[in-house]
Amino acid sequence: MNIQQLHLVYFSPTRTTRRILEEIAKGMGQKTATVTDITRLEVREQKPPVFGNDLVLMGAPVYSGRLPKDAARYFSILRAHGALAIPVVLYGNRAYEDALLELKNTAEACGFATLAAGAFIGEHSFSGKDYIIAPNRPDKADLAKAFAFGQKMAGLLESIQAPGDIGPLAVPGQFPYKEAVTRGPMDFIQVTEDCDGCGVCLPACPANAIDEANRYAVRPERCMYCCACIKACPPGARIMKEGFLKGIAKMLSENCSARKEPETFFAGR
Ligand SMILES: Cc1cc2nc3c(=O)[nH]c(=O)nc-3n(C[C@H](O)[C@H](O)[C@H](O)COP(=O)(O)O)c2cc1C
Ligand code: SF4
């Protein structure tokens, strides 16, 4: 099938989703026409593009077995007229539960034909020096699988004449989806005296939740616990306080250390 352009649309606070989507695109051997990084609030507030005879790689991390709600909201307002999508989720080596199904269903409700889908593994957002969960993933082997997935996609496209040739795509997950976890504001980040005021954490935060005027402290009511600011801080001055989230990080590091591998799914024909 002759696809006009390849587009990437992703939400990726700690960039593992972005890395995998970029590698899939490389494997496809097609130049990427547009990149819509919806991680930042300002971008999510803009009018989304409408896709015609295009292929869209859509990516998001898994948050508590579902899509992050800000990402889900944006994906649900995309519009497609004859476009194809490849939904991809990244998860922190625990489980992706209903997130991939949610992204696939959302894409289809927007009018996309879903050609394939993937669940890949990224270093867990809560992974840090005290509790390590899926460190440095996606690694070389993950990236090779993402590249090969892209290559396979390029081959599949050649064997399809029109979106109508694509059959149903089945991915793991349950509908109705598991109930979204809503946690109240949490004061879980401490800014230590190593903070040199560089300001790197400000643009790293997808929720504009960092208060520059208050020694770069978090405004808990805006925070989505993505930990992007902790990972971006050059001197390591942002750390997880002892408490609920650090307890989860400990539990995950103890129970989710067995390596999980990427999974890919293809539509029937
Ligand atoms: C609030 C929150 C909830 C998460 N829930 C899950 C989960 O249910 N299962 C899992 O394996 N990883 C979970 N993760 C880890 C992320 O899915 C994983 O680290 C992913 O690679 C992050 O993607 P990004 O680098 O594109 O931001 C969660 C992370 C956060 C911040
Ligand atoms: S302040 Fe909260 S939302 Fe912002 S980057 Fe840090 S953890 Fe993520």
Ligand code: SF4
């Ligand atoms: S990135 Fe770290 S060192 Fe820089 S301002 Fe933010 S907390 Fe301070």
